[in-house]
Amino acid sequence: MRLEGKVAIVTGAASGMGKAxxxxxxxxxxxxxxxDLNIDGAKAVAEGIEANxxxxxxxKTNVADLNDIxxxxxxxxxxxxxxxxxxxxxxxxxNMAPIGDVSxxxxxxxxxxxxxxxxxxxxKAIPIFLExxxxxxxxxxxxxxFSGAHAGAAYTASKHAVIGIxxxxxxxxxxxxxxxxxxxxxxxxxxxxxxxxxxxxFGASRTQVAQGVIPRIGQPEEIAxxxxxxxxxxxxxxxGTVITADAGWTAAF
Numbered sequence: 001m002r003l004e005g006k007v008a009i010v011t012g013a014a015s016g017m018g019k020a021x022x023x024x025x026x027x028x029x030x031x032x033x034x035x036d037l038n039i040d041g042a043k044a045v046a047e048g049i050e051a052n053x054x055x056x057x058x059x060k061t062n063v064a065d066l067n068d069i070x071x072x073x074x075x076x077x078x079x080x081x082x083x084x085x086x087x088x089x090x091x092x093x094x095n096m097a098p099i100g101d102v103s104x105x106x107x108x109x110x111x112x113x114x115x116x117x118x119x120x121x122x123x124k125a126i127p128i129f130l131e132x133x134x135x136x137x138x139x140x141x142x143x144x145x146f147s148g149a150h151a152g153a154a155y156t157a158s159k160h161a162v163i164g165i166x167x168x169x170x171x172x173x174x175x176x177x178x179x180x181x182x183x184x185x186x187x188x189x190x191x192x193x194x195x196x197x198x199x200x201x202f203g204a205s206r207t208q209v210a211q212g213v214i215p216r217i218g219q220p221e222e223i224a225x226x227x228x229x230x231x232x233x234x235x236x237x238x239x240g241t242v243i244t245a246d247a248g249w250t251a252a253f
Contacts, residue, residue, distance in 0.1 A: 001029030002232040007080040009033040009072060011063055011121070012090030014041025016190030017140065020220035021087055021227045026054030028228060030085065033076045035061040037090075055080075063090045063117030064109070073124045082132065085231045086125045088118040088162075089140040093192045094155035096203035107154045114158035118165060122180070126173070134177035138230050139166050140223075141182040141242060143250050149210035152203050163242055170240020179239040181230050186246025187211070188218040215247040 008025050012018035014036035022032045026049040034049070034056050036042040042058035049056035059075050061068045076083045091114045094106060118139055129135025144150035145159035162182060169180040226245050229235050244250060 002228065002234070003085070004029035006030040006084040006231070007033075007076055007082050008085035008087065008231065009035055009076050009083065009121075010087040010089055011035045011061060011072075011117075012140075013045055014038040016192065017185065017188065017220045017223045017227075018087070018089040019045050020224035021089065022056065023049060024221070024224040024228050025085070025231065026056055027052070028232075030231075031055040031080045032057075033072065033079070034058045035063075035072050035090070037062050061090075063088075063121070064112035066120055069117065069120045070124055073121065073128070077128065083125060083128050083135070084132075085136045085138070086121060087138045087140070087227060087231075088121055090117065091140060091158075091192065093196050094152040095196050095198050095200050096207060097152040097154070097200040098203045098206070099153040101200055101203070102153050110154040110158050111161075114155070115161045115165070118162055122165070122169060126178070129173075129178045130176055132177075135179075136231050137166075137169065137178070137180040138227055139180070139182040141166065141184045143184050143186045143244065143246050145182070145184055145242070147210070147250060147253065149207055151207065152200060166242065167240050174239055179230075179235070181235070181238055181240065182242045183223060183226050183230070184242050184244045184246070185223050186218060186244070186249040187214050188220060188223060190220060210253075213252050214249050218245065218247060 013022040013034040039060035046056040046058040142159040166182040
């Protein structure tokens with residue numbers, strides 16, 4: 001068990017990659033806080049983990065709400081005594097809109113969830129990690145975080161920012177026992193598309209240029225394996241970087 005005795009928070013854990021990460025972490029011995037806005041889904045995941053002999057609790061979290069972020073991390077510490085691993089996985093997609101069609105409201109919402117939520121969770125966790133002298137942060141970025149052709153302007157910018165946060169945090173705290181890395185999944189079978197409203201046909205038509213060379217769609221469990229590596233001591237020398245998991249998609253560019 002590579003995470004025996006560790007306490008982990010996974011946001012967006014009611015489904016998709018977050019669910020797979022939470023379940024794998026529990027299987028590897030971690031006590032998991034299953035965090036999601038969808039509390040019924042989060043409870044189902046936590047109950048499944050418990051039924052399989054693991055340890056987990058569910059908490060309703062809107063990562064765009066500062067109070068919810070603080071409560072999430074406080075819950076982990078109050079319930080399990082500490083925090084060792086923070087996985088910032090929650091996120092929403094834009095509607096593929098290019099910059100000329102982006103509304104302020106959609107831009108703000110995407111950044112509040114995809115970027116500010118990540119910053120706030122890390123900020124809240126850092127004092128805990130500094131006191132312990134160790135800690136692991138894993139951010140779900142995207143191939144859209146270093147490419148301009150995989151989504152609309154808002155999502156693309158938000159994930160570029162997540163990669164910037166990852167690199168800066170990894171460097172800043174590198175001598176404090178804290179590691180911060182990101183995963184950049186390519187096309188993966190999740191329900192993130194359900195967050196898309198008012199689909200922008202022009203923007204979507206442009207992204208099809210890149211989508212046409214996707215080797216295959218990934219499974220959430222494949223991303224979870226990368227998240228397990230980054231959470232474990234096996235990646236002790238990996239810090240401030242981005243691991244791309246896309247079956248070779250972006251190797252074409």
